[in-house]
Amino acid sequence: MKARLPSEWENFLDSKSFNLNLFYRSLDIFLNRFDFIIPDGQKVFAVFNFIKPESVSCVLFGEDPYPRHTSACGVAFWDKEINKWEDKTNGNSLKNILKALLASQGKATYNTPIAECRQIAL
Template identity: 35%
Template sequence: MPPMSIPTIFTDAFAKADPSWHPVLRRALASMSPDYLAQLAQDHFLPTQNRLFAAFVLPLEQTKYVLVGEGPYPREESASGVCFMDAAVGELWCDAGLSKPVNRATSLRNFMKMLLVTAGYLDPQDTNGEAMAAAVARLRAATSIRTLPELQANLIGHGFLLLNASLVFRSNVAPAIDARAWLPFLETVLDALANVSPPPKLVLWGRIAEQLKKLKGSERFGHLVSEHPFNVSFIHHDGMKELFGPMKLLEKSR
């Protein structure tokens, strides 16, 4: 049987991934349903601008964590191809606390609040209004990051592969349905990462991402599971605070 022909709309997107991932991405796509990929290639999906594999910017062998969310933001200007990184966000802060674009991106907003609580800038019992503005004022007086690209760079610097369970968002398809179609792709990615020493830890956000625990070979990785950061309770998740606290992600990298 001749090898599967992968639509060029997907292979063209390899350009935004580190070269170490290119053969893995090709194998991962080949593991998926040809009918699904053919149909997807004819449909409108997010992210656009060849950003489908933008999460794979870190060389494969440098991956220490695989953070898996649900899917891209449902807005073209926001869907970056990178888990919870809203492409419409530049500045993180304003005088009132978090900037308006951050507040609009619910998952990012709650992640930022979790970091502020963990770093001691914000009282976990009061994460809104004046308390938020006061916390950010103290942070901005310190040597802190200012923009979302700086936060993303800090995460990548700590070895994060920032993936989604479904690499695409379509307004006419439930995220869980697309996520099921991408499971063979993710299984191939994990199979490649199993050869990294030590194997990365899986950080799974929400029920859709948690399905990765059922994939063949997933037992080779440590797992840290939480609710999706779309939920306000994420701000207080002890496991997330323990993971991200020591990384000091709000500080400028040196």
């Protein structure tokens, strides 16, 4: 299955003179170079199913940092193996984001253990 944006995002980008045809052609050529990709093609733009364009005020670009089928879900910084706040993780992306947010508010430092950061964030 080809990776495609939801139609409301296509309409939004089209209204901004974004060349979707060129983008999709380039994306298809790139993705077709690989026997498989993680996440699966239909999940590449999964995040755009969760939010409408008019609700966005900031975009944080990233890549699915967990190249495992059990973790990759198509939403950057989201490990689908994590079901609860207390779950231990192998990836550092979420830990670093949480620590950076708490450090920017003066509530923790980068040396604060992640278990303590979780408690502070509650």
